[in-house]
Amino acid sequence: xxxxxxxxxxxxxxxxxxxxxxxxxxxxxxxxxxxxxxxxxxxxxxxxxxxxxxxxxxxxxxxxxxxxxxxxxxxxxxxxxxxxxxxxxxxxxxxxxxxxxxxxxxxxxxxxxxxxxxxxxxxxxxxxxxxxxxxxxxxxxxxxxxxxxxxxxxxxxxxxxxxxxxxxxxxxxxxxxxxxxxxxxxxxxxxxxxxxxxxxxxxxxxxxxxxxxxxxxxxxxxxxxxxxxxxxxxxxxxxxxxxxxxxxxxxxxxxxxxxxxxxxxxxxxxxxxxxxxxxxxxxxxxxxxxxxxxxxxxxxxxxxxxxxxxxxxxxxxxxxxxxxxxxxxxxxxxxxxxxxxxxxxxxxxxxxxxxxxxxxxxxxxxxxxxxxxxxxxxxxxxxxxxxxxxxxxxxxxxxxxxxxxxxxxxxxxxxxxxxxxxxxxxxxxxxxxxxxxxxxxxxxxxxxxxxxxxxx
Numbered sequence: 001x002x003x004x005x006x007x008x009x010x011x012x013x014x015x016x017x018x019x020x021x022x023x024x025x026x027x028x029x030x031x032x033x034x035x036x037x038x039x040x041x042x043x044x045x046x047x048x049x050x051x052x053x054x055x056x057x058x059x060x061x062x063x064x065x066x067x068x069x070x071x072x073x074x075x076x077x078x079x080x081x082x083x084x085x086x087x088x089x090x091x092x093x094x095x096x097x098x099x100x101x102x103x104x105x106x107x108x109x110x111x112x113x114x115x116x117x118x119x120x121x122x123x124x125x126x127x128x129x130x131x132x133x134x135x136x137x138x139x140x141x142x143x144x145x146x147x148x149x150x151x152x153x154x155x156x157x158x159x160x161x162x163x164x165x166x167x168x169x170x171x172x173x174x175x176x177x178x179x180x181x182x183x184x185x186x187x188x189x190x191x192x193x194x195x196x197x198x199x200x201x202x203x204x205x206x207x208x209x210x211x212x213x214x215x216x217x218x219x220x221x222x223x224x225x226x227x228x229x230x231x232x233x234x235x236x237x238x239x240x241x242x243x244x245x246x247x248x249x250x251x252x253x254x255x256x257x258x259x260x261x262x263x264x265x266x267x268x269x270x271x272x273x274x275x276x277x278x279x280x281x282x283x284x285x286x287x288x289x290x291x292x293x294x295x296x297x298x299x300x301x302x303x304x305x306x307x308x309x310x311x312x313x314x315x316x317x318x319x320x321x322x323x324x325x326x327x328x329x330x331x332x333x334x335x336x337x338x339x340x341x342x343x344x345x346x347x348x349x350x351x352x353x354x355x356x357x358x359x360x361x362x363x364x365x366x367x368x369x370x371x372x373x374x375x376x377x378x379x380x381x382x383x384x385x386x387x388x389x390x391x392x393x394x395x396x397x398x399x400x401x402x403x404x405x406x407x408x409x410x411x412x413x414x415x416x417x418x419x420x421x422x423x424x425x426x427x428x429x430x431x432x433x434x435x436x437x438x439x440x441x442x443x444x445x446x447x448x449x450x451x452x453x454x455x456x
Contacts, residue, residue, distance in 0.1 A: 002086055006248040008079035015066055018239040020274040020345055021232060022062035023281055028348035029319040029454040032306060037451060040316050047218050048225040050126035053119065056233040064236065066118075073117045073150055077106040078240065082248035087375040089395070096398040096405040097254065098391055101245050101272055102378070103412050108173065110381065110413030111268045112143035112228055115237035119226045120147035130154040130223040132216035134184065134209030136264070136338055137163055137383060138170025139413055140228030145179035158184040158192075158212040160338070161204035169417045184209035191215050191312035205328045206264075206339040211312030218314070229265025230309060230318075230343045238271025241410065246275055249408070256286060256408035258394055262386035263290040263299060263357070266343030272410035273355070280354060288355040289394070290346070291386040293365075294434035296329040298322065298342050299350055299357035301440050306451045307341055317450065320347040323435070324443035337383050340443075358390060361432045365389040366425040369415075381413040382421050 030039035045054045056064060066074075085098040103111035123131060131153055135141025141157035148155035157179050164171060164183040171181050184204050185192035191211040195202060202208075210227075217225035227234060249255055259276055261269035273288050280286045290299055302321035309315035311325055322341040329338040341347075349355045365382075368389035373379050380388050391409040398405040415422065424430050 002084070003252070004084055004086060006082040006084070006252050008244060008247060010075050010079070012247060013071070013074065013079050014240050014243040015071065016063040017066060017236045018243060018275050019059055019062055019064060019236055020239075020270070020277060022060055023278050024348065025281055025352060028344055031319070031344065032317040032451070032454065034308070034313065034317050037317075044316065048214065050122050050128060050224060052122040052126065053233050056236055057231060067121060070118050070121050074114070074240070077113070079244045080105050080241070082245055083376075084252070085376055088372060091371065091375045092392065092395050092399065094395040094399040095403065096395040096407055098395055099249070099254070099256070099406070099408045100391070100411045101241055101408070103241065103268070103410065104378065104414035108139065108142040108146050109416065110139040110143065111238060111241060111271060111410070112140045113146060114240055114271065115228065115234045115267065116140070116143040116147035116226070117150065118237045120144070120151045120153055123224050123226070124151040124153060128153065128222070128224045130156070130220070131226045132156045132158070132213045132223050133226045133228065134158045134160070134206060134213045135163070135228070136160050136206050136209070137381065138167050138174065138417065139381065141179070141181070142170055142173045142177065144226055144228070145174040145177035148179065149177045155179040156216060157181045158186060158209040158216075160184055160206060160209050161202065166420060167417055173417070184212050186212060188212070189215045191314070195311070202328060205311065207309070207311035207325050207327070210310035211314050214310060214314045215312070229267040230341070232345055234267050235270035235274065235343055235345055238267050239274050241268070241271035242273060242275030245272060245408065254406055257405045258287045258289060258407045260289045260291060260387050260390040260394070260407065260409040262337060262383050262412065263292050263342060263346070264337035264339050264383060266346040268410050268412035270343060270346055272408070277349070277354065289390055290350070290355055290357045291390040292357065292359050293337050293386065294359040294361045296323065296338055296340075297359040297435050298340065299347070300359040301435060301437065303444050304347060304351050305447070305453070307447060309341060318344050319454070320344050321350065323440060324446050326446050327443045337386065360386055360389050361434060363425070363430050363432050366422070366430060368392045370425070378411065379415040379422065380411055381415040382418050384412045384415070387411065
């Protein structure tokens, strides 16, 4: 019988996170204080994060120990399975071998608890009582709500309005864990009220929701802010995914030629890719492909420069590919990918040519998701559909070339809370939109006055 699932014992779970910053071929530009335009210091971040996470954010250590209470919580679902997609390979008639790391087995159905548990733990250790955050599709918000419940913290989630309306059961899941949820932009913050006054019917965006969550944390002494993607310490916590995958592929006697993941902020892609990236830096041939929506093509059409991580300009200036912090993407179902920027570490690697990027339309990725579901049985999250589509595209390319290729992709979550999106697809009601170069230019023009690069 062919081996389908490659499993690790709990005792084989990685005990350390891998820090990509230690092995970068060149240092990335520093984040900047928006007031002074000087490199950010730990004191600039202390109103928002506990010092333990700030130290991880700036760390150059290659490996960082995972605290025992975090390891204990992670064993609720980790190690996650690596699955060989035999049926998909057969359906495609491809010589490619396709593996996927399935993160949908977590309590909330995605990769997000990998960092939510760690962040809740460190905040609890620092005496924090309450966490504020944003969420797009709801996967991050539900994960932080779950983690906050584990460690006895209050949690408030600003959920992007279009997702709040599209995904009522994600809201119910967060409330089941004890979190308070509001649609963003909300009347609860100054930044939310300002946007509602200007655009009352806005669908919202992750940039707006981040502004609200940051303002919430900055104005309350009992509260810190938690972010589900983009920052270095978040990407760090996700590297447990790729480290497990390395062990599992060794057990299968295999190694990937291509590593694929969807990108909104960059956390699940970094989680699967960064532990393999060391090999590429050291000379091994391996392709990394970041997949994103054509309606929010940050890596494929954005400009590499300094920009705010949020709409209200409350965050530091970060060096990244951006479409402009005022950009509000169309209301696609992949709510977790509707972000104007990307993780600075990931963007730096794209800029250095170590990671490639591809953008796909909404209808195409749902078509691939249906093919995947009818062969592998799993309904992927709309965000993960972009990775599924990338894997299928490159497997078919291998078929055309008659080339044996090993493809690894991260199936970052299931889509059981997203069935309305599938209903719309199956009814032919999904609308495609690809952002034009003119739209990109108009949004980037609004960044006039912000630095293009760090003069130092």
